[in-house]
Amino acid sequence: MRRLAIAAGAALLLVLGAGIAAVVYRNHEDASHRGSSTVEFNSTQVSKPAAHAAKEKIVWPTYGYDGARLRVGPVATLAPPYRTAWVAGGRSLLEFPPSIAYDRLFLVNAGGTVLAFSTKDGDRAWDYPTHRCAASTPAIGDYHHGTVYVTLLNRRPCKKSPKDGLVIALSAGTRELRWSRTIGPSESSPLLIGNTLYVGDWLGDVYAMKASTGAPIWKFKAGGAVKGAIAVSGNRLFVGAYDGHVYALDATTGRKIWRASGDARLFGGHGTFYSTPAVAYDRVYIGSTDGKVYSFGERTGKRRWSTRTGGYVYGSPAVWNDRVYVGSYDHYFYAFDAATGAVDWKFKANGPISGAATIVNGVVYFATLKGRTYGLDATSGRRVWSFPDGRYSPVVSDAKKIYLLGYASIYGLVPKRR
Secondary structure (H helix, E strand, O other): OHHHHHHHHHHHHHHHHHHHHHHHHHHHHHOOEOOOOOOOOOOOOOOOOOEOOOOOOEEEOOOOOOOOOOOEOOEOOOOOOEEEEEEEEOOOOOOOOOEEEOOEEEEEOOOOEEEEEEOOOOOEEEEEEOOEOOOOOOEEEOHHHOEEEEEEOOEOOOOOOOOOEEEEEEEOOOOOEEEEEEEOOOOOOOEEEOOEEEEEOOOOEEEEEEOOOOOEEEEEEOOOOOOOOOEEEOOEEEEEOOOOEEEEEEOOOOOEEEEEEOOOOOOOOOOOOOOOOEEEOOEEEEEOOOOEEEEEEOOOOOEEEEEEOOOOOOOOOEEEOOEEEEEOOOOEEEEEEOOOOOEEEEEEOOOOOOOOOEEEOOEEEEEOOOOOEEEEEOOOOOEEEEEOOOOOOOEEEOOOOEEEEOOOEEEEEEEOOO
16 A cells, blocks of 8 residues: 555656646747837838839839838738739649739749739730749849749759759740759749849758859858748848758858847757748847747847747748738737737637738738638738638739739739729
């Protein structure tokens, strides 16, 4: 009996210990860190979207609209509800949104075919098969009357290979291949600044190359795969990696300026960064697979806040009017105070949110993995519209239409007449 009592007591202690450990672990992992509006925060330091002009040829040049990746579309009067003016596409997954230039939408599907559609009627202007997998948005530049820059993954059937990725440059008008450069597999949407193109790859390399020829300028080695796109502010580049760090690099030389980490886990390690950073207010904002959204000081790399959601954060933040907008795998879409990280509002969607959001005319658009796109009032979080298609990053726009990316189709939407 005494031995049984001792054994029972030991078992009870183990159960209690495990319970206490679980509570400690959960409290540690769920901990958020509130920020300050008086430390490394400048509410006037943000790039402003431009108004559309009839003479503009490049309307939406890159993933996230601008180099800071703020995901706020150009000034326009577009507002829901919408009707479908045309539908285009095919059977292959469309994961990343198009760029807009020369009255065309330029995108690459998951099967590696680069596509150009007319913004007027959705007619296919051309396609360029690469026979590779792809998961990125092209960048558009005006070199040689229009050039489309695309990053690509492995050759199909897309099995992982050490160095089997490409960066290619195509004529926007004729699809002619202007140059091609082999790198590691890449789903890092290109960043074009002047005549310099910046991309990352699965090998952890960040490249600067001449946009006119693809010739190398410099290369930086991160500690893990670089899957998100690179953001820029001034002469600094910002990129997250799968080693759990965010890097700031000198855009001219590739020199590391600082390296920041997500919050440490109780038993070691950090979450990884698939999310593309957004840069505003002297801060860098990024989501992590540890379920948190982070704000780092742009100049110092110091963590200024971190706020926990209930699931992975793969999406890239949008930044507008002192708020940071991003969805989580916990089915909620969040608006955070950009200075402190406090949750201003959150909206319960119908499924996990993997892709990034876009803000057009005060409405924030995002999609869920359950196949629905939502439009919310970006100030209040009130739902103002929804659409029965969409999976990842659903919306870009010009002055006339909203272009919504469904699973395999792209829709040209115009406001309904009231």
